[in-house]
Amino acid sequence: MPIYEYEPDDRECLMCEGRIEVIQGIEEDPLKYCPWCGLEVVRVISRASFKMARPSGADRAAQKGLTTWKRAEKGKWEKVAGPGADMIVSSEEDFKAVEEEKKPKKVIDLDA
Numbered sequence: 001m002p003i004y005e006y007e008p009d010d011r012e013c014l015m016c017e018g019r020i021e022v023i024q025g026i027e028e029d030p031l032k033y034c035p036w037c038g039l040e041v042v043r044v045i046s047r048a049s050f051k052m053a054r055p056s057g058a059d060r061a062a063q064k065g066l067t068t069w070k071r072a073e074k075g076k077w078e079k080v081a082g083p084g085a086d087m088i089v090s091s092e093e094d095f096k097a098v099e100e101e102k103k104p105k106k107v108i109d110l111d112a
Contacts, residue, residue, distance in 0.1 A: 003023050061081065
């Protein structure tokens with residue numbers, strides 16, 4: 001449902017601070033009175049914004065030749081879509097290498 005903007009017809013409203021926004025259906029008649037202060041209002045033409053989304057996901061990536069993986073459990077990845085092996089399983093050496101990379105390379109003593 002679109003958001004329509006309204007403003008007072010012939011005077012400024014101190015309660016609504018100029019314009020108000022109201023969610024209404026396209027088929028609904030425009031408001032005649034402000035739902036908050038009761039002054040007569042007119043619908044104003046405002047900037048429209050919308051987003052056109054393209055479908056995305058694993059199948060679309062596979063169409064482009066890419067493989068999408070999801071983590072099944074620690075050290076195991078299953079293929080969702082695309083070319084390649086059905087599963088990747090890490091070895092114990094892989095886990096050790098990752099842990100070594102996480103350790104700081106050099107410790108700097110800021111008090112010295």
